[in-house]
Amino acid sequence: MQRDVWITGRGLISALGEGGEAHAAALREPARWRAAIDETSFAPFPVHPIGALDLDRFIPKKGDQRAMGPLMHYAVAASGLALQEAGLTGDAGLLARTDLVVAGPGGERDLAVDEQILAGIEQAANPGAFLNERLLNDLRPTLFLAQLPNLIAGNISIVHGVTGSSRTFMGEELAGIDAVRDGFARIRSGQSEVALVSGAFNASRWDMMLLYRPAGLLLDRPWQPLWHRPRAGIALGSLGAALVLESPEHAKARGRVPSARLSAVVADRSGREPGAATAAAGRQWTAVEPQLTRGRVGLLSGACGSGPITGEERGLLQCWSQSLGGLAVRGTAGAWGHAMEASFLGNLALAITCLEQGSLFAALDEAEPLETAGPAQGLTQMLVTGWGHHRGEGLALLEAP
Structure with a gap:
């Protein structure tokens, strides 16, 4: 059985704003999207940071906000936008049947905590005990668990109530492609009726610069147009994106039309x-x-x-x-x-x-x-x-x- 696959909801946040209309407006004005490029915080590397984000809208509980790093904030926020557009928000019955597919990178670091540990461990009477105590008390779980896509999926489930099956992909660009391909194939074949596919990336991290700079990949000069950059031509950008994929039969039964x-x-x-x-x-x-x-x-x-x-x-x-x-x-x-x-x-x-x-x-x-x-x-x-x-x-x- 090869069914059509509809997209009934999408969420998008980036340096250009929140939602499709905001992005379309920013992209109509070159001066506007160029102004969003940060060429100072991580100099000499230009970065496109996320725009202003009202976390209280998407993650109401302050404790949940504190338990997540920025990367998870972006994934949860984009997922919230997609679920809202699809008309799934707050419908516990539908959300319980919504499958979840997530693409994400490895764990985030908290550089301030890292620096405190490095500064204190040399003076500690028992360095091993000091390190264990700091790891237990100072780090969020997202900062030392490498399988971050699993945690992203867990937080989307907790905050938004998406409790169908869950699959996660890790491995740079191809992870995002395969997450979409997986959701598409499952709807198309009849294995799933509705699925949320989500992904996020946080570029505003020095550890990202340390990861990609040694390979000679990061743009280390003022921003320039995309198509003719040197080998060191990547300017990283923070982004959260999500899609709700749905079979036509399932969408029609609840009165939804596709985007x-x-x-x-x-x-x-x-x-x-x-x-x-x-x-x-x-x-x-x-x-x-x-x-x-x-x-x-x-x-x-x-x-x-x-x-x-x-x-x-x-x-x-x-x-x-x-x-x-x-x-x-x-x-x-x-x-x-x-x-x-x-x-x-x-x-x-x-x-x-x-x-x-x-x-x-x-x-x-x-x-x-x-x-x-x-x-x-x-x-x-x-x-x-x-x-x-x-x-x-x-x-x-x-x-x-």
Whole structure:
């Protein structure tokens, strides 16, 4: 059985604001989204931090707020927005049947506590006992448990009451792609009727800089447009995103209409030998192209900004554009930063807004032909790509309902 998969709710928070309309408004004004880039807090690395977030709206209990780090705040907030739009908030019966799929990174550190421990352990009479006491008393659970996606799922369940089955994915960009693919496949095959797919990334952390800088991946100069950066071209961005996927039968039975139809989600994991990512993405394109309508397609790219792999994707997107007689493309990491596990979900949520408006927002790089070619109006289909900075390639097709 191959059923349609509807999206009945989406949540999105980033440096550009909260919700689809806020993002569309910010992306219409280049000065506005550029002003959100933080080039001082983590200098020399530009970062796109999360915008103002009213935690009390999404996590009413102060104790719950304190038990979570920012990453969990973003995932829980985005999930709350998606559940609200889908009309699931507060319906215990429906939430008990809602399956949960989460993508997230490893544990967060509290640098202030780390510094206190390092400063105190040298003076401690018994360093081992001192360390154990500090770990027990000063750290939140999220700060030392590596399997953070499981904790994200647990907190979404606690705060929002989502208590169906739970699956979690960990592993940078491909985790987010596979989380969506898993939810899509389960609805499509009849294994699930309604599922919440959520992901988040917190870029405003020095340990993230320490993780990606040694690999020569982080942009360490003033911000510049996405498509022609050097190998050290990734500017990280904080983001929370969530989608409610639902079978048409289940949605109709409770009087809901879709925001969009998710028609395809395909993923692969190449070894990244020269041309391997292009070959993997080419196979995905072959699977999806017969469903596309010329002149009606836009594309949101998850290109990370690291020169070699972003340049390879750019070349392939140019080929796709030629085959369709024009394809309007936007590299969203230029506006909200690269959000690793949450990147694919974020672009899907933003693509829904584009379909609702029937148009793409203004080119993020007016000097880049890829962003100025093709139709930006009258869109009825949106493609979303997700190329990992190291491994993993994904492609999804969204259509207007």
